[in-house]
Amino acid sequence: MNANDQVREVCGQLAADPHLxxxxxxxxxxxxxxxLRAVAQRCPSPPMLNLISVGGQHQGVFGFPRCPGESSHICDWIRKTLDLGAYTPAVQEHxxxxxxxxDxxxxxxxxxxxxFLADINQERVRSCPVR
Incomplete structure (x- = not known):
């Protein structure tokens, strides 16, 4: 499921819970x-008071580490496929x-x-008028 849809769904569940x-x-x-960092940023009510994140890939991931046989043709093929397809709309959505x-x-x-990631990291390309 798309991470943005997941966050949106969780925001609704949190807001509907009177205990929170x-x-x-x-x-x-x-x-x-x-x-959860995206939830903290996008869902102000109820407020997330504290967040502990352990091992989160907040700057993203890249590559295909520990592929068996680092020089194998299969590992190289997988890396190239990831490089080519990761930013296509169909792959991003699904x-x-x-x-x-x-990357x-x-x-x-x-x-x-x-x-998802570029947005929550506030790295999205924005068009702002020059002053």
């Missing part, structure tokens, strides 16, 4: 820490891991096409 109206504490591991893919060699593509 005074606020709540959250802890997230790995991907959960990143999603593969949650692609939503926190951050440091394609920074402009990342900022323009990342539907």
């Amino acid at each position: 109206k005074g606020g709540y504490n959250a802890i997230g591991f790995s991907q959960g820490g990143q999603f 593969l949650v891991q692609a939503e926190y893919w951050h 440091p060699l394609r920074e402009e593509d990342y900022r323009k096409s990342s539907i």
Whole structure:
């Protein structure tokens, strides 16, 4: 499920729970820490009082580490496939891991096409009038 849709759904559930109206504490591991950070940023009510994030990939992930046989053709093929497809709309919308893919060699593509991570990291390309 798209991370933005997940966050939106959680925001609604949190807001509807009367036990949380005074606020709540959250802890997230790995991907959960990143999603909870988005909840903290996008869902002001009820307020998240404290967030503990353990092992979250807040700057994203890149590459395909520990692929068996680092020089194998299969690992190289997987890396190239990830590099080519990670920022396509279909992959961004349907593969949650692609939503926190951050290719440091394609920074402009990342900022323009990342539907989740670039937004919560406030790296989205914005068009502002020059003053």
